[in-house]
Amino acid sequence: MKKVILLSFLVFMYVNTITAETAYVPGQIMIQFSTYDKNKLTDLEADMKIIDLQRIGLLSKSMNIWLFGFESGKLDDLQLKQQINKNPFVQKTQFNHYISQREIFPDDVYFELQWNMYNTGVVGVEDADIDATDAWEITEGGVTVMGDTLVIAVVDGGCDLTHEDLNLWKNEAEIPCNGIDDDGNGYIDDYDGWNAFNHTGNVPTDSHGTHVSGIAGAIGNNEVGVAGVNWNAKIMPVAGDSSVESVVVEAYSYVLEMRQLYNETNGESGAFVISTNASFGVNYGNPANFPLWSAIYDSLGVAGVLSAAATMNINVNVDEVGDMPTACESDYLITVTNTTKFDEKYINAAYGLETIDLGAPGTLIYSTNFNNDYSLKTGTSMATPHVAGAVAMMFSAATEEFLQEYKDSLAVKCLEIKQYILDGVDILPDLEGVTVSGGRLNMHNSLNLMLSQVPVRNEVISPKVHLTNYPNPFNPATTIYFEADEFTETMDLSIYNLKGQKIKTFMGLPGGKVGTVTWNGTNNNDQPVSSGIYFYKLNIEDSPVNKMIMIK
DSSP: OHHHHHHHHHHHHHHHHHHHHHOEEEEEEEEEESSOOHHHHHHHHHHTGGGTOEEEEEEETTTTEEEEEOOTTSSOHHHHHHHHHTSTTEEEEEEEEOOEEOOBOOOSOOOOTTTTTOOOSSSSSTTOSOOHHHHHHHOOOSBOTTOOBOEEEEEESOOOTTOTTBOBOOOTTSOTTSSSOTTOSSOTTOSSOEETTTTBSOOOOOHHHHHHHHHHHBOOSSSSSOOOSSSSOEEEEEEOOOSSHHHHHHHHHHHHHHHHHHHHTTTSSSOOEEEEEEOEEEETOOGGGOHHHHHHHHHHHHHTOEEEEEOOSSSOBHHHHOEETTTOOOTTEEEEEEEOTTSSBOTTOOBOTTTOOEEEEOSSEEEEETTTEEEEEBSHHHHHHHHHHHHHHHHHHOOHHHHHHHHHSHHHHHHHHHHHHHHTOEEOTTTTTTSSSSEEOOHHHHHHHHHTSOOOOSSOOSTTEEEEEESSSBSSOEEEEEEEEEEEEEEEEEEEETTSOEEEEEEEEEEEEEEEEEEOSBOTTSOBOOSEEEEEEEEETTEEEEEEEEEO
16 A cells, blocks of 8 residues: 555646646747857747747847747757757756745634744744844844945835835836836836836836735834835845746846846945745746746846745755755755744745755734735745745844955855854754755844854954965865965964864964965864854964865
8 A cells, every 4th residue: 555655646736747748838948158248149030940939028138048949849858958059159048937836825713923923922822933022122124334325125926006005116216108218227217116027117006016015115113004024125026926937037137137236336326135034936836947947046146135935835845856946956045934823834834954045934924914904824935935034134233343254255154144044043843854944934043143243354454464275165175375474483374164163273383484284174073064154263373363164
């Protein structure tokens, strides 16, 4: 009997996996080119006349991704991709997959509001929350100490742009509704955000997107409605949780290009987007078949943006069955499952020791809805914006020193923030062994971890010592090079994790003006350390110098 049951299960999973991989728009394919050259597109169309390949539109200028149409049935899918990939200027190809939204409409009895932020045990169990009230004592969000206005990009179905409890981002460099690209960013009339469904700045009203936005950033302490995770961050609404993948790529690309513009102009244009939220995906999707969508998370990370994504609303192991996007390997993606007021994983929520990073409250969450209203919703959709909002909180509380290092090393410091979030979780029996962190988001813990660390510096803080290490990221070891302006007798070097714990010490290194030491990724007991962010400190005459190491 057991063998029969197992076989039936495997057949079911196989069928669903195949459905996910073949569910794409007939006659459409996305192609990424190595260079931005329209002549190359014309040449490719000429080479592929057999299928009448014709461009539909540009999805991402910065990543050179185009959507093409073609006549179905002339070639099978594999042959079609092989033929296109023969073109020397084509980097990647993939079909335009259908995508489903991640939401469960609740039918449970009404309960006290916002247990997810502060739970006394009247509803569920005590402290089954993200410790938001403690975190708000540290910061209420909104801006950094350097004056950058924090923006959370919510890629969803749209948002109620008139909701009185939402602090919505506006592109002040754009004049709305004049039909002109006033700021020259490639998007016309994107004053309120972007609508990737119809390639305009007309953001539609959407219940799901409004609810998600309120969880991440509803205005707090204003005597109205509810309080979001980050009270004062701006919400950038981007309509793009489409049933087809090209819309998703265009939506994310808008966020990417606005953040890149901010970086390039030193804040004069664009938006200081520091997190994105996606509460949709492809059940059982294999990221290998979605290379363009997957690649965007790395591009966002390089630009300084962490992304949060909801996993499936199905009780399955993503490590085994796949999911898009939560099975993506990008280091800059934080993947989230759903926990309840009892601090348990919601029964219909996916998990994965290798793929799902942490849990967050997502069951019967009270938040904003359209028409200045509020409602309860359940799903991983509701869990994920807690994390997107928490990322914004981390940047709001960060020191000027940290933020300067961030601007100098965007990708590295993004990973440090991610590690603080994972290290700060409350460990839950229901999540141990089935998620990367083994716990549920605790925003207060993560803020304290970040603020309690010895400053990690990428600049020389002692006039006597210069440090560097290569390779970084670590692979499979790293060599630390140091140079002193003056002769030294001996020196010590210590390596710490993000919790400030000393894990490795090299004592009595030979003196002189220059030297090296190679670290193979083991602790003082010669046991391998886990992947993550580490820093090392070299002491010469009690003058510490700190540098960052990343182990993937």
